Amino acid sequence: MTKNILFIMFDQLRFDYLSCAGHPHLHTPNIDRIAERGVRFTRAYVQSPVCGASRMSTYTGRYASTHGAQYNGFPLRVGEMTLGDHLRPLGMDCWLIGKTHMRVDAEGMERLGLSPDSVIGARQAECGFDVWCRDDGLWAEGPDGFYDENRSPYNEYLKSRGYPGENPWADFANAAVEGGDIASGWFMTNANKPANIAEEDSETPWLTGEAIKFIEQAKGPWCAHLSYIKPHWPYIVPAPYHDMFGPNHVPAAVRHDSERDNPHPVYAAFMNNRIGRAFSREEVRQKVIPAYMGLIKQCDDQMGRLFDFLERNGRMQDTMIVITSDHGDYLGDHWLGEKDLFHEPSVKVPLIIYEPSPDADATRGTTCDALVESIDLPATFIEVAGGKVPDHIVEGRSLLPFLHGKTPENWRDYAISEYDYSTSPMAAELDVAPRDARLFMVTDQRWKFIHAEGGFRPMLFDLVSDPNEFDDLGDSADHADIIALMYDRLGKWGRRMSQRVTVSDEQINAARTGGKQVGILIGVFEPDEVPPAASSKYRGPVPTKEKD
Template sequence: MSAPKQVIFIITDTQRKDMVGCYGHPDMKTPHLDKLAAEGVRFENAYCCTPVCGPARSSLFTGMFGHSNGSWSNCMPLGDNVKTVGQRLTDQGVHAAYVGKWHLDGSDYFGLARCPDGWDPAYWYDMRCYLEELSAEDRLRSRQVETNQADDLTREFTYAHRCSNRAIDFLTRHNGEDFFLVVSYDEPHHPYLCPKPYSDMYRDYEFPKKQNVWDTLEGKPAHQRVWAGPDLAQNKDALRITLPDFLGCNSFVDDEIGRVIEAIDKSAPDALVIYTSDHGDMLFSHSLNNKGPAMYQENTNIPFIVRWPNHAPANQVGTGLISHIDVVPTVLHALGVEPAPVLQGQNLLPMFESPAQAINDTVFMEFHRYEVDHDGFGGFQPIRACFDGRYKLSINLLVTDELYDLQEDPEEMVNLIESAAHTEIRNRLHDKILDWMNQTRDPFRGYYWERRPWRTDARPATWEYTSFTRQREEDELYEPRQLDYDTGLEMTAAVRKKKPPHLQDNPPT
């Protein structure tokens, strides 16, 4: 009898790479994640798809970018015809369970307390489920940072602990099955709820300032200066970055992850374990705070650790490019399910087994809006970006574009978008972005992304743009093959040239 195929996916919220000790930051107390990395592979160049919670998660759990799956802003739901990895696995006989923050049902921050199709309802536990267990008074306490200093705050009160409990129960009861288990923590996101001693661990600690804290944003996009606001003129020499609750919660969630890993070691010791975070946080780099419409490393370059006994080597570092868009096809392959054509990422299993191997030569990122519920947070800020391991190009549709050489300028201080010496590199990356937008059927694509002020060889603006039609190709388990508008028959090719109206045999009059 063959051993069961098992994958556990652990995700935190707003955890920068430099908040994990094994990434070269020993002041950060994350012993369980450090141990996981020592037993597996720590990847240095992993990137989220969108640096804000909901859209980042939408890509992680559908294998499609936010512009394709419908959830391109917080509080926007997935499209009706978009299938999650849970649905795809359940329909192939693999047990799928999701414990923790979801943020993809189009509701508020906390969710609807309703299990979506494809996930085991016995283990569904979004943040509304948690709040419904609390009294009105305790709900308020759970949303206040000041609660961390209460002597009666216990780990049992926290969302993280209750998520861990459910994950441990699943591992104990279902260890003989093929399964995919997601453990999705809200921590260390605000309000940073954590009991003592974690809430006191960093009371006297000053987070190190990177050189880009002094960035004046000259030659940078205008929206970044608006975002920075008064912080741009702040005396950065006098600035002290103190984050006792945030960093305390960071160490607390590591401890909760440790509880889950201990249960994995007992119940599913050979399982593939993948850990990451949904995005980072600016923390005063480039005079910015929070996450949002900027593709700087602090925002997009996230921790990514894999442990896979008998497959992935131990205590290795991988430097190849990884995107969160690759998680779904990778999980499907690990569980023996063929990915559907509609998925937009790559299978990373060969990279897990041989960390020196490269799967991606470029990763792509995007931004639209922080949250549909809010008028603020900069409103609509459409961005498409790519990174090839050295150069990063961001097309900020409404403002100035950006190009950075991370080999020479790792803190992204000098915008090279107008540099004549970098014309060939810039244009090559720009072409990659345009091709990616077309290939992924980006609904926002069009000639305006190509006709940037610095792109002197851009094609003239035309209503037809490329003149291609690009139809959706889904697994026929979920929908029949689409029909060709011109014939009414099944399309022979999903991507094909389409004649503009004035060139058709019988143009409209």
């Protein structure tokens, strides 16, 4: 069966804010119906808990330290292969509808003479995608200008709908109104107010409409990356979603006073930054979390609109659907806000995959607790498109066997995530050099270990006896053997072959067992030590020199 791939990514969606994952108040029946038809992976980890680095890992199938785009705004270097580069030779188009958070390597393109107006240049500038509609959804503006210098298709849409001003994203879609003045969603005190926009004109419905337009005209096979900005902040949502949830729906924060007792210095720095201090206040959580839930509920309703469209048009039978996120959101858990560190609410993400073929019938509605990484998605898509995963380039592994009820041989024993916090105020506060402002997570079925460069001690959590990750055992002598094991694993991972991307193992093995005979004879003492054919060019009479 020829399949299409609908690759849906929400921004900053926690793994546990779905009813299929057990949330007690937030009902997401449309995402749940994909879980009922597919497999929900319960231990899926991103390769960096920050937007840009996580996405670049997911799009390349490579770890953050391999591709090098380790933080927001760090360019993805020219030549790094992404989804489109792998899928197009297999006959599958690869399109973007929404966000990538990718920064182009402008210097690299100039050095190589690549024009962004050319097909190859445009793809290099857009993370390897052909663009139906790119909108990274953060049209913030400050004294030094806009956060994102690109044109906003969503802003243009709002203007066409009669919303005035240069930046209706900020003035309407992400702001309420109070006494005739803008009540911006940037100020979390406004999170309980309705955004000053018709619900059907807000970001999530708009992008869903773009996805439907794309699918209506698409000729398969195609991979479409439908990438939503929400439920990412600003935490504000239009009516009727703004007051669907209230204080009685806000779960107690997963945090403990003991976490503030002699914490790891890096953890302490994040707890004490502005975001951590804000989300440590219960009044902030009481404002933000109902809005966050409203944003998710709106996303789920739009999934209903999209999936109903697919059903009506017969596309559920030939389209793989993947639902995931680029990272989570602390929401006050562990005295933190946003993402950045490696507690489960930040680094673990939802991952649901519906595979329409009969081969997946036995796994429908099941869960899988294998250790899965976001970089496994490109490998999965390559296999779905009929290709062989180039494992000298793509560091993830295909999840297709799990979808078909099989366990792949030698599946990983641990998952890896990385975080480069070198540009943050916390790095300056800790007086850590840019190259040392890095964290590495290694997690297995029981333990979670975090190494911090810069001379800091490690962190360690027992996920079985301490599932809430309150008790840091990183300086426990009783756990020295576990810490040693984790350092062993980190060392093995660090020694992986990650940069030999132009020659595969298969090519090397072929060269070992009878490559081309091109006359290189090293270590030969006598001519008869090698077959005559190998030295035929070096035997016989001397050629006669032509006379002048």
